[in-house]
Amino acid sequence: MSASAASTKSDLFTYTLRQADNSMVLCQRLCEWAARAPELEEDIALTNIGLDLIGQARSLYQYSASLCDPKVSEDDLAFMRDAHQWTNLLLVEQPNGDFADTIARQYFYDAWHLPFLEQLTRSHDTTLAAIAAKSVKEAKYHLRHSSMWIKRLGDGTEYSHQRMQDAIATVWPFTKEMFVADELDLRMLEAGIGVDLDVLKRAWESQVVALLISATLTKPIDSEAITGGRQGQHTEYLHDLLAEMQVLPRSMPNRQW
Amino acid sequence: MDLMSKNTEIQLAHVRSILDTITDPEIPALTINEMGILRGVEIEADTVVVTITPTYSGCPAIDQITDDITAALAKHDYLSARVALVLSPAWTTDWMSDEAKEKLRQYGIAPPCKTSLLDDSQEDPDVTVIVACPNCCSFNTQLVSHFGSTACKSFWQCTDCLEPFDYFKPI
């Protein structure tokens, strides 16, 4: 294998891993709501969204694992890496908070994830394009669901409006990282494999502004971007999340159901 | 047609008839063929290769379906059968036939509309289509939640007979 082919392979591995990590961490967060959501339908909805995300994560981990040398399995990637090796966005690892915080986090992610996947369906990498074409159908429902709640709570009672407004302010600083392109993003875009984050940012902003207005909510004032997730610099919350998620396979390696 | 390809044809027909007995574990009223999960059957040398596709990325039924296929074929002495999973083209409810949709309705699940009827410019295209109650056929129904008992269904209620029901989401 030539040096450039090898580096492309390792780029593709990391690029795929980042997406897998986002889905996996957000799935784990949503599943924390099981049996705790404000109503039964919501309990089912959040865990169903989590199920879609873990399905997407598995396809992506399997693909990442296939690009890895020496060989690893999808489970190695999910369960045997420490926090500094995780490449997810800081947004998805933020704690659930109250229901409004969870919905704000989910909505900002969904409004990013759907156009991300739509672009990725046109990737020159056929496997990523296929995974995206499958996931895009699911992400549409996720966005519909979180949008509905933003509207319902924002344009609800004075109290629900205030709680939703507060939640948006809490989550907002973590949304900037979704659009910060690093060297890898630029190389992947150049190769026709990755997503154009500038185009994505415009799509996200117009969608978010329109929804916030219709939900009578105010867009928070922009602050400095909080970044580092994709380089393995995480908030303390990821450590706790991983400790819970990984304890079983780490304490009993290679066990089967 | 030479003897070899004729044998293969007969074998393929036999394999297909075996696969026609395998149902979706979450919707036992429909076979995996009627669901559009079964994508192809081939015979490569001595091996039967069955290609399937998941309905949703996280569909927990897919492992069960894989096991059911290999078990059913093994029972008929196709011992070296292999199940291949493909993601592309992505599964769509448009692959369900009209007969399959009628079976769904009789089973108590409102069948999906054609995806071409969905207006994607709408914020929530689902509520712009009319979903008939599978119990009393009334069109006076309302969406309760985008997510029902499984990933592939949303949760509705009939405002005439008041029965709650699942609607198979058109994707």
Ligand SMILES: [Zn+2]
């Ligand atoms: Zn009815």
